[in-house]
Amino acid sequence: MRAAWAQGLLPGALWLPVLWTLLSPACCSYGPPGWRFTSSEIVIPRKVPHRKGGIKMPDQLAYSMRFRGQRHVFHMKLKKNLLPRHLPVITDSNQEGMQEDYPFLPGDCYYYSYLEGVPGSLATLDTCHGGLRGRIQVDDFTYEIKPLETSSTFEHVISLLVVEERGEASQRCDIGEEETKPVFEDLELLGSPRAGTYYLWRKHPKDTRVMYIVSYSYINHFKNQTLVLEHVMIINSIIDTIYKPTGFNIRVRFVLLWDTTDAVSLEINNAFAFLRNFGRWMHSTWQHRVSHSISVLIAGQLIAEKNHYAVQGAICNDRWAVLFVAARRFHVFLASTMIAHTLGHQFNMAHDSPHCLCFRRTHCLMTPVPNLQDTISNCSYPATHQWVLKWDTCMWQLNVPYESFRYVAPRCGDKIINQLEDCDCGSFKECASDKCCGTDCMFTPGSKCNEGDCCQDCKFSPPGTICRDIGGICDLTEYCDGQSEKCPNDTYIQDGTPCSPRAVCMRGNCSDRETQCQALFGRNIKDGAAECYKQLNMIGDRFGNCGMKSQRGGPRIVKCSKENFMCGMLHCSGLSNIPGGGEHTAFRHLSVRYEQVEHHCFGYDAHFGTELPQMGMVVDGAMCAPGRFCFEKNCTSHVDLNFDCDVRRCNYKGVCNNNHNCHCMPGWKPPTCEEKGQGGSEDSGPPGGRQQRLRTYIHVDMHRIIPLMLARLILYLLSILAGAIPAIKSAVTNRLFKVVPEAKPPKKPPK
Structure with missing residues (x-):
């Protein structure tokens, strides 16, 4: 007979395995945590004064602490602009809508760090919560x-973190190893080579703006949105540290929390199908609202039995720049590494092979089995380097989710002419020198204007006064109309009008290839041989191409066709020394051979990050074939420009301007130049007569000559004064210290 306590315990003990079996699929289907701490030690950090050259650096900190048996100094540098000033956090509301909040999230407390005297050490620290x-x-x-x-x-407390060992097959990343699907064919363009004239000559940091989406299962597991947001900030900071050496800044664009339900179903048996659905949803819902570089889903469960997945080389693509990581059972550090690894695939990084190396690490970031790796290998750098050298708006835009405009109440003195003001000369001091505008923002008595190209002595310039002279043989003159202080809009001869034997007018300029070469390299420089253009521009690389075709994911270099090779990159000849092109430019010298003759081809490349023009390309308007000229890298004809204004329409007494109106020669009246008149066009303003034009030139010249004459007169007077000072000084000295001559003895009288 059993004891009473045994009889009472037995029924519960028998039911325990049954309850465990029923509960385990719901509670423990995702498995136990995949990490643990193996050791811990207590340290007390001591702040160390951080100075550089005797100057205190406000964005740098240093702490000293003893761990691993010796004292270490941590040098910390503040990460700036890691997240926008007002980070939008969007959540699902109970009414199936979106609620946007701007919670306070400190952004000036994340640091990039390393240990002094420990090569290869790396740390991502923050001081956000003390x-x-x-x-x-x-x-x-x-x-x-x-x-x-x-x-x-x-x-x-400093703890050593290790990841639990599991079967390599379950941990291995298979991104990039599966058979390429037909849908990826368009993505091959993303791996375009370096741009020709857009080539970057040194590393320029780029902002990868990440939109973080957190699934319902992840939020429901932690049941604390503040903690979830803290995880997102830590993850992003660690990823930013990992990619820092490559020139990429990983920024938080905004955060979307699926706190009631998942907007895209995670219950799917194909990871690629999920990315397709997720990418379509992001494109239709958010891409047009807030632009970003990539979307990262932090999930709380496996998706199609995978921990992470992404499309190879698809960053900046409208529909495929998405990835997911199932991070609930992982430490936040491991989740960061897995996202960084998957992001590497988006940057078109392949898995590291056995010969790939990284400094003082056994495995690198792109190892096939992601763990806690934090360093990019020598094999992965070329892929990131290609992206650093590419042009793409999704990598160059500032991390500002929403544009904000300050409201400024209109007032007199802000130098902005408001509705009730005639003028606005600014402050009292500025208005003191303006005789046309008073401090009450009204014209002074008798004044009609105070600024503008057609305002002279507080009055409108007389009709026919030249307000914008010609800038070249393809430009046209503009005149004041006597009714306004503004000069008419700039006009020029219609594009496509011949201006030299080797060029046509284009946007007011007349330039052929030889003129362009001389402008770049000096006199006596000639246009390059035709073989330079034919052999180099039809290759389609940095040294010869027909420009770039912009597209999301990076521009694609375009090689010239047989019809357009004279309109690609400019090639010159006759250089005897290497010129200096200035900052962000590069000089190139290539040689080609045709029929046993060697041709030397010289040219320039300009860095697109500056505001330099595309000086390495042939200018529009240069002749490329008989009756044809270059226009937007194509050898085209007048038909393609809608050249519909013929000089016969102007009766051979004028030219057509860019508005397709006749600009008549002096002595003929617009619009058809048939009747006698002053010349000009309907767009240029009425030109004055010969005497008016002469008065205009005299007025302009006197404004230049009078200050010059006054300056010369002042210099002349100063030179006279400087020469007279020594003589005056000598005279004054002699007067004050006058020397009395000795008295001569009297002459003896003659005997």
Whole structure:
């Protein structure tokens, strides 16, 4: 007979396995945590004064602490602009709508760090909540540091983090190893080579603006949105540290929380199909609202039995710049590494092979089995380098989710002419020198204007006064109309009008290839041989192309066709020395051979990051074939420009302007130049007669000559004064210290 306590316990004990079996699919289907701490130690960080050249650096900190058996100094540099000033956090509301909030999230407390005297060490720390928190990487060891709760002496705990070993097959990343699907064919354009004239000559940081989406399962697991947002900030900061050496800044664009339900179903048995659905939803819902570089889904469950997945080389693509990572059972440090690894695939990085190396690490970021790696290998740098050298708006835009405009109440003195003001000369001091505009923002008595190209002595310039003279043989003169202080809009001869034997007018300029070569390299320089254009521009590389075709994901270099090779990159000849093109430019010298004759081809490349023109390309308007000229890298004819204004329409007494109106020669009246008149066009303003034009030139010249004459007169007077000063000084000295001559003895009288 059993004891009473045994009889009472047996029924519950028998039911326990049954309850565990029923509950385990719901509670534990995702498995236990995939990480653990193997050791911990208590440290007390001591702040070290951080100075550089005797100057205190406000964005840098240094802490000294003892761990791993010796004292280490952590040097910390503040990460700036990691997240926008007002970060939008969007959540699902109970009414199936979106609610937008701007919670306070400190952005000036995240640091990039390293250990003094420990090569290859790397740390991502923050001081957002008091004390030091973050990840420390020393060789292959990953540590977590955080403040010790309830400590009154600034104690911190540093713990060694390890990832639980599982089967390599379940951990292995298979992105890029599967058979390429037909839908990826368009994405091959994303791997375009470096741009010709858009080539970057040195590393320029680019902003990868990330939109983070957090799934319902992840939020429901932690049941704390503040903690979830903190995870997102930590993850982004660690990824930013990993990609810092490549020239990419990883920025938080905004955060979307699926806190009631997942907008895109995660219950799917194909990872690629999920990315397709997720990308379509992002494109239709958010791409047109807030532009971003990539969308990252942080999920709380496996998707199609995968921890992470992305499309190879698809960043900046409207529909495929998406990835997911199932991060619930992983430490936030491991989740960061997995996202960084998957992001690497978006940058078209391949998995590291056995010969790939990174400094003081056994495995690098793109190892086929992601772990806690934090360093990019020598094999992965070329892929990132290609992206750094590419032009794409999704990598160059500032990380500002929404444009904001300050409201400024209109007032007199702001130098903006408002509705009730005649003029606005600014402050009292500025208005003191303006005789046309008073401090009450009204014209002074008798004044009609105070500024403008057609305003002279507070009055409108007489009709026919030249307000914008010609800038070249393809430009036209504009005249004041006597009714306004403004000069008419700039006009020029219609594009396509011949202006020289080798060029036509284009946007007011007349330039052929030889003129362009001389402008770049000096006199006596000639246009390059036709073989330079034919052999180089039809290759389609940095040294010869027909420009770039802009597209999301990076521009694609365009090689010239047989019809357009004379309209691509400019090639010159006759250079005897290497010129200096200035900052962000590069000089090139190539040679080609045709029929046993060697031709030397010289040219320039300009860095597109500056505001330099595309000086390395043939200008529009240069002749490329008989009766044809270059226009937007194509050898075209007048028909393609809608050249519909013939000089016969102007009776051979004028030319057509860019508005397709006749600009008549002096002595003929617009619009048809048939009757006698003053000349000009309906767009240029009425030109004055010969005497008026002469008065205009005299007026302009006198404004230039009078200051010059006054300056010369002042210099002349100063030179006279400077020469007279020594003579005056000598005369004054002699007068004050006059020397009395000795008295001569009297002459003896003659005997």
